[in-house]
Amino acid sequence: xxxxxxxxxxxxxxxxxxxxxxxxxxxxxxxxxxxxxxxxxxxxxxxxxxxxxxxxxxxxxxxxxxxxxxxxxxxxxxxxxxxxxxxxxxxxxxxxxxxxxxxxxxxxxxxxxxxxxxxxxxxxxxxxxxxxxxxxxxxxxxxxxxxxxxxxxxxxxxxxxxxxxxxxxxxxxxxxxxxxxxxxxxxxxxxxxxxxxxxxxxxxxxxxxxxxxxxxxxxxxxxxxxxxxxxxxxxxxxxxxxxxxxxxxxxxxxxxxxxxxxxxxxxxxxxxxxxxxxxxxxxxxxxxxxxxxxxxxxxxxxxxxxxxxxxxxxxxxxxxxxxxxxxxxxxxxxxxxxxxxxxxxxxxxxxxxxxxxxxxxxxxxxxxxxxxxxxxxxxxxxxxxxxxxxxxxxxxxxxxxxxxxxxxxxxxxxxxxxxxxxxxxxxxxxxxxxxxxxxxxxxxxxxxxxxxxxxxxxxxxxxxxxxxxxxxxxxxxxxxxxxxxxxxxxxxxxxxxxxxxxxxxxxxxxxxxxxxxxxxxxxxxxxxxxxxxxxxxxxxxxxxxxxxxxxxxxx
Numbered sequence: 001x002x003x004x005x006x007x008x009x010x011x012x013x014x015x016x017x018x019x020x021x022x023x024x025x026x027x028x029x030x031x032x033x034x035x036x037x038x039x040x041x042x043x044x045x046x047x048x049x050x051x052x053x054x055x056x057x058x059x060x061x062x063x064x065x066x067x068x069x070x071x072x073x074x075x076x077x078x079x080x081x082x083x084x085x086x087x088x089x090x091x092x093x094x095x096x097x098x099x100x101x102x103x104x105x106x107x108x109x110x111x112x113x114x115x116x117x118x119x120x121x122x123x124x125x126x127x128x129x130x131x132x133x134x135x136x137x138x139x140x141x142x143x144x145x146x147x148x149x150x151x152x153x154x155x156x157x158x159x160x161x162x163x164x165x166x167x168x169x170x171x172x173x174x175x176x177x178x179x180x181x182x183x184x185x186x187x188x189x190x191x192x193x194x195x196x197x198x199x200x201x202x203x204x205x206x207x208x209x210x211x212x213x214x215x216x217x218x219x220x221x222x223x224x225x226x227x228x229x230x231x232x233x234x235x236x237x238x239x240x241x242x243x244x245x246x247x248x249x250x251x252x253x254x255x256x257x258x259x260x261x262x263x264x265x266x267x268x269x270x271x272x273x274x275x276x277x278x279x280x281x282x283x284x285x286x287x288x289x290x291x292x293x294x295x296x297x298x299x300x301x302x303x304x305x306x307x308x309x310x311x312x313x314x315x316x317x318x319x320x321x322x323x324x325x326x327x328x329x330x331x332x333x334x335x336x337x338x339x340x341x342x343x344x345x346x347x348x349x350x351x352x353x354x355x356x357x358x359x360x361x362x363x364x365x366x367x368x369x370x371x372x373x374x375x376x377x378x379x380x381x382x383x384x385x386x387x388x389x390x391x392x393x394x395x396x397x398x399x400x401x402x403x404x405x406x407x408x409x410x411x412x413x414x415x416x417x418x419x420x421x422x423x424x425x426x427x428x429x430x431x432x433x434x435x436x437x438x439x440x441x442x443x444x445x446x447x448x449x450x451x452x453x454x455x456x457x458x459x460x461x462x463x464x465x466x467x468x469x470x471x472x473x474x475x476x477x478x479x480x481x482x483x484x485x486x487x488x489x490x491x492x493x494x495x496x497x498x499x500x501x502x503x504x505x506x507x508x509x510x511x512x513x514x515x516x517x518x519x520x521x522x523x524x525x526x527x528x529x530x531x532x533x534x535x536x537x538x539x540x541x542x543x544x545x546x547x548x549x550x551x552x553x554x555x
């Protein structure tokens with residue numbers, strides 16, 4: 001080969017080797033630089049985390065012993081937040097997979113809807129309530145504060161007790177209802193083995209027999225034991241319940257389909273609102289009250305959701321977790337209730353909506369034990385998360401130095417007994433139109449004030465120290481924000497005549513009764529508008545921040 005042909009090749013080879021070495025060197029430098037950058041970013045993140053934890057520690061050091069501060073109501077530091085998106089999904093799957101959800105479509109179908117209209121109404125109701133749910137959750141994740149402390153910004157340090165108690169009392173009602181359902185499940189299964197229980201005479205003034213009362217109190221005691229162990233016990237229970245109850249629900253669905261040889265007549269049943277039906281032309285008159293009732297189903301948690309999101313790591317976790325977990329699970333479990341009940345028409349000759357009664361139809365002790373375990377677990381987890389954590393914090397807010405979270409939980413339990421919840425669930429019509437709609441009117445008004453204050457006036461910025469400090473920016477008039485109180489009353493008042501007419505306490509004109517059917521929407525909208533209209537802008541400056549809050553409490 002001529003020399004002239006070799007030299008260029010050698011030259012190219014040398015260039016290639018040199019460039020390859022240079023490239024390796026550059027890649028090595030890039031990897032080194034990337035490692036340095038990641039290390040620097042981690043260091044900044046750790047410094048930010050330490051700064052945020054330090055801010056909370058400084059608050060604790062300066063506010064401990066004050067009237068509006070307690071360990072239970074203090075901001076949760078970033079280092080103590082362990083809830084991720086999967087925990088929020090598990091929360092809503094666990095909350096939604098319960099007996100009331102299973103039976104939720106029953107009254108809608110009995111009142112004339114077909115199966116898909118009932119499920120769609122439930123799904124839409126939960127989409128509606130998801131909006132204030134996510135909005136109110138923001139402050140919990142951003143500042144690590146529970147619901148009653150969040151209320152202090154809008155209602156004042158003392159005034160916050162008004163919405164907190166409104167929320168707490170309806171949660172006590174729900175606690176009583178869920179506890180009765182859990183105790184009833186225990187009673188019905190044990191009654192299969194102790195047949196004499198059904199012959200027991202009813203106790204005076206209570207209208208239930210002694211074994212029913214004992215089962216109710218036994219389940220009540222189980223609730224109190226778990227909540228006494230703290231919020232981590234509730235989180236563990238939710239993570240166990242979520243996959244287990246979905247699995248049991250789907251297994252029940254498969255069993256019903258196989259036993260009935262199909263879905264049964266209910267899924268082919270026509271709506272009573274169609275042309276020629278018993279309630280022809282009345283669909284919309286029924287739909288909106290039913291939608292309002294389904295919004296009211298989770299209206300309590302749409303307010304006190306900061307009690308949970310204060311433990312969540314990021315806003316993304318709480319938003320996606322709730323959006324995935326709430327409406328889908330409510331729709332799925334309601335459908336399971338409808339489909340299984342439809343199959344029972346074929347299997348047993350009548351529609352059995354109550355899963356406790358359905359369980360009692362099985363003959364095997366194994367299925368009795370497994371079903372009872374599932375029902376008790378479902379009701380226990382839902383009851384604790386939805387109906388005890390919130391009111392326990394609300395009662396603690398009454399006197400933070402003297403009432404602890406555990407004491408608040410005991411108060412919740414006692415009120416749950418005193419309301420005699422078995423009377424509330426006797427009539428499905430009263431259950432929806434008297435109980436759910438009535439309290440949704442109260443809570444819609446609270447939500448209107450809180451969202452107007454936090455998002456429109458404050459632009460999501462709070463003075464964290466001021467939320468615990470008397471004579472601070474949220475002290476207003478002796479601890480009460482008059483504008484918030486006026487807006488709250490303005491939202492509730494239009495719904496009162498309709499409520500009184502519904503329970504038969506007065507004869508109201510049809511206009512007020514119609515307004516009552518839209519109670520949550522009306523109370524929310526009026527309170528929202530009135531609060532913004534009458535609140536002086538100087539009283540709610542958009543950015544009142546202490547140095548500690550601006551340095552680290554924000555995400």
